[in-house]
Amino acid sequence: MGGWFTRNIVEPGKLPMVLALASFVLTFLLTRTVTRLIRAGRGPFRNITAGGTHIHHVVPGVVLTLVGGFGAVGAGRHGLGASLCAVVFGIGAGLVLDEFALIVHIDDVYWTEEGRQSVEAVVLATALAALVIGGFSPLDVASISPGERQNRAAFVVTLLLNFLLALITLAKGKARMAIIGTLVPFVAIVGAVRLARPGSPWARRLYRRRPRARARARLRSYRHDRRWDRPRRRFQDFIGGAPGRPPEQR
Secondary structure: OHHHHHHHHHOOOOHHHHHHHHHHHHHHHHHHHHHHHHHHOOOOOOOOEEOOEEOOOHHHHHHHHHHHHHHHHHHOOOOHHHHHHHHHHHHHHHHHHHOHHHHHHOOOOOOOHHHHHHHHHHHHHHHHHHHHHOOOOHHHHHHOOHHHHHOHHHHHHHHHHHHHHHHHHHHOOOHHHHHHHOOOHHHHHHHHHOOOOOOOHHHHHHOOOOHHHHHHHHHHHHHHHHHHHHHHHHHHHHHHOOOOOOHHHO
16 A cells, blocks of 8 residues: 555655645535534534624635645645645635635625535535546646657647537536536536537527527426436535525524
């Protein structure tokens, strides 16, 4: 195990990324545990206030993210400094994304339906980081052969094609698939080929005079949401807690 870890994680310089991901996930889970205890009125934890103002944990999160991020840029991928900066960055990112919905809505929506966006952002960020650690490269650049790297034309065409597929997927209203598709081109291909979601820019523009395509898109979206919406919500509630109480009661 030690030999595998050294060969595949330490030597390629992936240790800071692993530490950042671990501290990110752990910080998010601990933060959600504390906020759920505060919400339930259990334990010694209380909201932090200064002069009557509730200090959200996104504030120290931004500071730690900046410190860890700039430190990581200067520290490189090896050494104790790089590892420490990665941990600081992961902690800060965990605190920030735990309140991602607050940043989006500019409102304390932590325990509302909109607050689910924070859990979605954390799950997506974790998946992307895990893919990068696993060897996936943005837009699949890592899979290009040495011959293709020497042929700049083939390199550029491959890069642009993967990027175009991700953009088409995004235009079809499939943001998660588009983001993951930058790392796994097969996902972007599937998203680009399948029907767009109703209300997406692609559907509004290209399905305007195609009633059959609009009907198929609505039916497919309905079936997809009916199948996956409930399990997704249960998973989000298990991780982050179910919405319900107003934010001021948190």
